[in-house]
Amino acid sequence: MTMKSRLEDLVKDMVEGGISYKDAVEEFQKHFILAVLKKTNGNLSKAAEELGVHRNTLSKQVGEYFQNGHMAGARLRRDRVRKAAGSSK
Numbered sequence: 001m002t003m004k005s006r007l008e009d010l011v012k013d014m015v016e017g018g019i020s021y022k023d024a025v026e027e028f029q030k031h032f033i034l035a036v037l038k039k040t041n042g043n044l045s046k047a048a049e050e051l052g053v054h055r056n057t058l059s060k061q062v063g064e065y066f067q068n069g070h071m072a073g074a075r076l077r078r079d080r081v082r083k084a085a086g087s088s089k
Helices: 003-016 021-039 044-051 055-063
Strands: none
Touching (some): 021 055, 044 055
């Protein structure tokens, strides 16, 4: 079975199951992004390049898919600590 025919069968099942277009697109996008993030070891810049989107756009989309404070497949960045101007700390 080709990938195209598998996709066609999946779409048919979703339509028959009453899945809305909006929900179907959102689920596809979510899983596609997660798969690319996993492939790039959570590197947003590399994933954005592979997906053909701007890194900021991908970051915004990733923010929509956070679960339990983090997202599966994405590395968490440490917050940068900025020193106050004139501070010696």
